[in-house]
Amino acid sequence: MKTYDIIILTDKRYLEDSQTNTYKHNVFYEDYLVQQALQNENLTVARLAWDDPDFNWSDTKAILFRTTWDYFDRFPEFSKWLAMVSTKTKLLNSEKLIRWNIDKHYLLDLKSTGIPVAESYFIEAGTQITLAELHQQLQWNETVLKPCVSGAGRHTYKLSPENRADYESIFSELIQNESMMLQPFQHNIVNQGELSLIIFNGMYSHAVLKQAKAGDFRVQDDFGGSVTTYNPSETEITFAVNATKACPELPIYARVDIFTDNANQLAVSELELIEPELWFRNNHKAAGILAKQIALRLK
Structure with a gap:
């Protein structure tokens, strides 16, 4: 049986390249860049789907989470698999970091260490409350509602006094089974965009600026947002590096999403440690930097 130093993890939708679907091609191409750098x-x-039924995970020294972008839709299955695979091989990032980062309650942990984060109110699963009651209690006008375990904009809604009632039924259904979070709508993300700084083992690599398309508030390119290379200031770099140092342990890779909040202060919107898009296609050298850090971890 062949053994490997490292398996790059994806989900089965992205195992093959696509010449007609740009999104799928970008996924495949970025993983290819990482694979070449590791080699x-x-x-x-090798590159496999995380739920590959035939691979013995003991046959690799480590696994690198890259594009496992169905984990949040199959979370119970993924969580069980994660517990199993952590006993078979080394995880990059670690199971401890992954489980901490999966649930956006981690924002409270960052805040407790002094890292400014997006203002957030958490509603625990099973809570009996309505959106109207929440907004009256918090005295918030425009807001964004999202699950605590999510990705790719799943069940993420912009709420206002005009449309809030339209989402009462879906909120009532969701809150019975999963924790949710409510955040004041951040106008500067729409006006200025959101920065993503890529940090490898506590060291800055590169950054992009993500901007929503006209009429939308979501900056993900899944929803038509744009991504451009960005040269951050020293203040922005230090801010992002400090956010990674506030994690339970230093991640080998992290994407720190930051923005200027409604009070015109830098804040973390999200800290991505599981399977973040890292835009290697914008900076090919970054794949080599990550590969060198991984090689050092495997020695």
Whole structure:
């Protein structure tokens, strides 16, 4: 049986390249860049779906979470698999970091260490409350509602006094089974965009600026947002690096999403440690930097 130094993890939708779907091609191409960089470090590498039924996870020294972008839709299955695989091989990032980062309650932990984060109010699963009651209690006008375990904009809604009642039924259904969070709508994200700074083992690599398309508030390119290369200030770099240092342990890779909040202060919107898009296609050298850090971890 062949053994590997590292397996790059994806989900089965992205195992093959696509010449007609730009999104799928970008996923495949970025994973390819990482695979080539790891091989340049004399590591044996393969790329598999995380739920591959035939692979023995003991046959690799480590696994690298890259594009497992169905985990939040299959979370109970993924969580069970994660517990199993953590006993078989080394996880990058670790199971401890992944489980901490999966649930956006981690924002409270960052805040407790002094890292400014997006203002957030958490509603625990099973809470009997309506959106109207929440907004009256918090005295918030425009808001964004989202699950605490989510990704790719799943069940993320912009609420206002005009449309809030339209979402009462879906909120009532969701809150019975999962915790949700409510945040004041951040106008500067729409006006200025959101920055994503890529940090490898506590060191800044590169950054992009994400901006929503006209008429939308979501900056993900899934929803038509744009992504451009960005040169951050030293203040922005230090802010992002400090956010990674506030994690339970230093992640080998992190994407720190930051923005200027409604009070015109830098804040973390999200800290992505599980399977973040890292825009290697914008900076090919970054794949080599990550590969070198991984090679050092495997020595």
